[in-house]
Amino acid sequence: MEYANIFIKAVFIENMIFAYFLGMCSYLAISKSVTNAVGLGCAVIFVLGVSVPVCYLLENHVLKAGALTWLSADFANVDLSFLSFIMFIAVIAAIVQLVEMVIEKFAPALYGALGIFLPLIAVNCAILGGALFMQEREYSTLGQATVFGLGSGVGWFLAIIAIAAIREKIRYSNVPAPLRGLGITFIITGLMGIAFMSFMGIAL
């Protein structure tokens, strides 16, 4: 039950895009068509689902104050948490590289479909944001961290599909010229964010 709560909370209440605006840049850039949005969304779910638990292990067994005691009792006072940014981003970049190689080897069709989006995920703030939120909220088990990562990914996926579908339709509408494209997308996202805020009252 606890896992379901974390999942639903990550998807709806603390949605990466509508509540925290993470991963906004690729969200705005890639949301012109639904097909591309689906590809990027899937890749984000996968990378978040893998990198958050890896960062969790790193945080709890290497970086935290006193986390190195499994190596030797002498390290009880070592606190490496100031290194977390650099470690997390290195892990994420490495995982993205790994995912890219695995997909290229075993699913060339999917690799072709994702194209340039795959390497771009390394600098998607949603991924590093997921890892940093995991650190800040101090999840107690690996399972919780994994579910949180997957949930954030699914939330991001839903958001980008929704905006892509709206943008495909709005192409036929008569938007004022200076608002065309970027401007109207910002305003729509704002309105969608207000709609998503109705989930906030739900306590899980």
Next chain:
Amino acid sequence: MSTEVVIQPAKKVKAPKEPLLSARNKKLLKDPINDGNPITVQVLGICSALAVTVQMKPSIVMALSVMAVCAFSNFTISLIRNAIPNRIRIIVQLVVVAALVILVDQVLKAFVYDVSKQLSVFVGLIITNCIIMGRLEAFAMGNKPAPALLDGIGNGVGYGLILVIVSAVRELFGSGKLMGFQVVPDAFYKMGYANNGLAILPPMALIVVGIIIWIQRSRNTKLIEPK
């Protein structure tokens, strides 16, 4: 006759400054403020811009941090650009940026601890701020250190400008204050004026940026997207 005499010394004063503030370098500084603004035109670095703009103070701190990281990472990468193997350049760039962000984070924690708490994860997220990566890829990898430094400062200023405008609007309408000082007089509240609660909520930031884009593009028509 007299005009020539006046002009000549003026030229002489300007001459030694020329290498740093030549027309091209000035353009590097000025362009990102309007025509090539990182947020409203290049669509870079939106994430952090929206999340920290509830009040002016954290957003000014954030703007200065991004400016510092952007300028120095541009400079550093530009210095070592010929030594970076092309295939692993993203990791090299990320490591340089991450090291600078750790420095900024430690400085903030030491001198403005309360603001640093307020910014929470967003200081760390400067690493993945697309402005920084975008400028490294687009400019620092192909230019000399001095112009790269200027380009970094220019983009930082352009980013900071939008941040300050958005946060000023949100703080003024959301809590009737600017920089933490009350500017809406008490008499207004007595007459029935109420703070707009929507302005404090995150979606308002998107709408304010949308409106800034609208105003900017209606004044600067060459930025309008083709249908």
